[in-house]
Amino acid sequence: MADASGRTLGTEELEAVARVLRSGMLSSVWGTEVRALEREMADRHGVSHAVAASSGTAALHLAVAAVAPDPGDEIITSPISDFGTVAPILAQNAVPVFADVDPLTGNLDPEAVAAAIGPRTRAILAVHLFGAAVDLREVADAAGVPLIEDCAQAWLARYPDGRLVGTAGAVGCFSLQQWKHITCGDGGLAITDDAVLARRMRLFADKGWPRDGARRHVSLGLNYRMTELAGAVARAQLGKLPRVLADRRRTARRLAVALADLPGVHLPSDVDAHAWWLFPIVLDPPLTNHEVAGKLAAAGVPARAGYLDLPLHCAPALTEAPVYGSSRFPLTVPPADRLPVYGPGAFPVTERMLARTLLVIDWNERYTDDHVDEIARAVRTAVTG
Secondary structure (H helix, E strand, C coil): CCCCCCCCCCHHHHHHHHHHHHHCCCCCCCCCHHHHHHHHHHHHHCCCEEEEECCHHHHHHHHHHHHCCCCCCEEEECCCCCHHHCHHHHHCCCEEEECCECCCCCCECHHHHHHHCCCCEEEEEEECHHHCCCCCHHHHHHHCCCEEEECCCCCCCECCCCCECCCCCCEEEEECCCCCCCCCCCCEEEEECCHHHHHHHHHHCECCCCCCCCCCCCCCCCECCCCHHHHHHHHHHHHHHHHHHHHHHHHHHHHHHHHCCCCCEECCCCCCCCCCCEEEEEECCCCCHHHHHHHHHHCCCCEEECCCCCCHHHCHHHHCCCCECCECCCCCCCCHHHCCCCCCCCCHHHHHHHHHHEEEEECCCCCCHHHHHHHHHHHHHHHHC
């Protein structure tokens, strides 16, 4: 089986690193690479502003800080995601509120999100899981709250109307971590058309320092600056992104066609809008994800049951651990009838997907037709045999 890690690192990235080293300027405060990356990212998405950060989690933190929740305000998000989705919410003294998911995609269920909105809801943080767009624009608009898009797994994914993910909400956040579609090891980008939000994010990424000549700090901020080395590698990778997506979609389409008639197996419906960070499959009973994943792994296919060991609403960091010092603040701020719902049993669709029905296969741009055909045969054998 092919190496499931993929990666398109090569001559262009080596030349980019050498260019920065020859310049002697490795800091983006005075360098040119990160600023160029931001322009290129904004242009690719047709928006006015992009702000680079040191990680995808940092990019999300910029977005959460920019929408300015008060302590105890709530931000609704998905229980199926990396903890980097909820850590920025807690870091801004806001409360993560979860909603259940669609049983065939794992993306947030818009009706469940609408039901979770309350008087302290400050934003909705949508996660485009595995590379499939979830459309929460109407829900956010009806509630009058900003929509933050977590696009870490969804580079160049599209909404049904053709719009790129990351451009429909107030802020779209992307990851350049090692295993994403493109990488600089760790890095992030936040995009927006809102000049006020862009300025807030830029200040938050640089200790509240406007860099306007005077050494002064006008607001609270951290140091989330991307280095010039990372920015140069990311620029080289960004240029390869369309080809990466085209290759992933081509092979994903081949597998989808090969498995289309397989009973008890549900596949993503729109191959060409999906970004295919992973290839997700949802199984009907009596099939179980652990059984099928075990058979696939034995056949050399990089498959996993459920994606997460625990959904985020069951993470000990939320259910029992202190948040600041020995305190559970801000999780104890809401009134007793509005305390966040965490722990087993809270979101049954999510829990059933992770425990029994959701299977993911690692995917990347290096797969060949032979690799896909091998995966298809193994899935058929695992499901029918």
